[in-house]
Amino acid sequence: MFLILYGEDGCTLTLTLHWCHVRFSSPPLLAAREKIKGLSFDTHSDTRTSIVDNQSSGIFLSANFVLATTRPLFHAGNIAMDYFAAVRAFINAAELLSFSKTAHEMAVKTSTISRYVSELEKDLGIALFNRSTRGLVLTEGGRLFREHAMIALQALDDARQVTSSLNLTPQGVLRVTMPSAFGRRHIVPHLPAFMTRYPDIDLDIVSTDETLNMIEVGIDVAIRIGVLPDSSLMAKRIAPHRRIVCGSPAYFQRSGMPHVPEDLTAHDTLRLSLLPDDKWSFTRVADAQASPEQVQVQVELQGRLRADDSEAVLELAVAGCGLALLPTWLASKALREGHLQHVLPEWEARTGRAEPAVWAVYPPKKIVSSKVRAFVDFYAEMFGEPPYWDDDLALALKP
Known part of the structure; x- marks a missing residue:
């Protein structure tokens, strides 16, 4: 009170x-x-x-x-808000170079604007305007104060909008793009639960393996997999992306099992034609404390089959056509059912020091919309850590 x-x-x-x-x-x-x-x-x-x-x-x-005399009050209530009100009046006056025009713009009396500026000048101990019959001219101190005050006001506006947006009901059309295979297995099955939780969001799904220009085609969220290139886009990691070597029991019975990455050179391998070369790079996950030079191995591959679709590679591996390097989010079901076996459990495929992941990517904005935040948070919660597709594989993946 x-x-x-x-x-x-x-x-x-x-x-x-x-x-x-x-x-x-x-x-x-x-x-x-x-x-x-x-x-x-x-x-x-x-x-x-x-x-x-x-x-x-x-x-x-x-x-x-409590005696507080360091800053005058301009209105009854909170000191900081009153001070910012005076600063806003000064900013408008500096823009319009007229107290009367500023008063009209802010729907207050001219005397109120004049008092705001006078109180600011008294507080700062410096004149902000040179006043004459022709109008107002900013002093050097006024220009300096305006420059920094505009930054402070913008930060305050952003803080208010970010905080108040937490109470906004997520709504509107949400356009989401995702890789086809991942989307079919791990995004689409959970959409009914998402739409039940957020009845005011309408979804427009774009399923493609192409990397779309999000701003040009009007995408709100993109699910992307791997190591992200540098860009102005914002991203949140929502799950790990682990790739392991798999083969069918029939293939291993016929060709034997590799025990170290170098053994792969004697095996038939199934490669994605989207990759730049016929090489797989491995990192020894059991030696987390070792330097990258000590644990990374690159292997030249051979084999008669390529495909530009990861699901096709999965089917070929299950059919016994060779060894495949597959993400656990794709191979986990076949592994659980015994159609595939995981080999080289101490090794994980990586293309560099950066750890690949499943990402939610969205255009750079100071304030992320509530519908985007709702989608990203929902799937991060749904996948879990570790993700549900790795649950039954934990011992094999981390010996």
């Missing part, structure tokens, strides 16, 4: 009552003594002092007195 008092010099005095907490903020203190009878306090101290109201008034308060 606030009790607002006005001193004879025009300064605002604020008495804040928090049950047994009283706070005064503003000089002069003599005005408070004249306005509130029965209160005793030290007019010279800037430290906390106990004050007690006269019991005859029917209220007994034991509280702390």
Whole structure:
């Protein structure tokens, strides 16, 4: 509860009552003594002092007195908000170079704008405008203050919008693009639950293995897999992306099992034609403390089959046509059912030091829309850590 008092010099005095907490903020203190009878306090101290109201008034308060004289108040209420209101008036006046035009723009009196600027100048100890019959001209101090004040106001606006957006109901059309195989297995099956949770969001799904220009085609969120290239886009990791060597029991019975990556040179391998060369690179996951040079191996491959689709490679591997390097999100079902076996469990395929992942990517914006945030958070929660497709494979993946 606030009790607002006005001193004879025009300064605002604020008495804040928090049950047994009283706070005064503003000089002069003599005005408070004249306005509130029965209160005793030290007019010279800037430290906390106990004050007690006269019991005859029917209220007994034991509280702390706080003297704050570093910044004048321009309105009753919160000091910082009043100060920002004055700064906004100054910014508008600096833009329009007229107090009357600024007052019209802000729907207040011209005298209010003039008082705001005067109080700012008093607080800063410097003139912000040179005033003449022709209008207003910013001083050097005014230009400097305007430059920094605009940054502060923009930060305040952003903070308010970000915070208030948390209460906004996610709604509208959400355009999402995703790799075909991953989308079919791990995005589409969970869409009914997502749409039930967020009934005001309409979805437009673009399933493609091409990397689309999100801004040009109007994509809100893209699911991307691997190591992201440097770009201005924003991204959140929503799951790991692990690739392992797999083969069918029939293939291993016929050709034997590799025990180290170098053994792959003697095996038939199934390669994605999307990859730049016929090489697989491995990192020894069991030696997490070793340097990358000690644990990375690159192997030249051979084989008679290529495909530009990961699901086709999976089917060929199950059919016994060779060994395949497959992501666990794609191969986990075949592994659980015994159609594929995981070999080289101490090794994981990586193309460099950066760890690949499943990413939610969205255009760069100061404030992420509530519908985008809802989609990204939903799938991060749904996948889990470790992701559900790795649950039954944990021992094999991390020996």
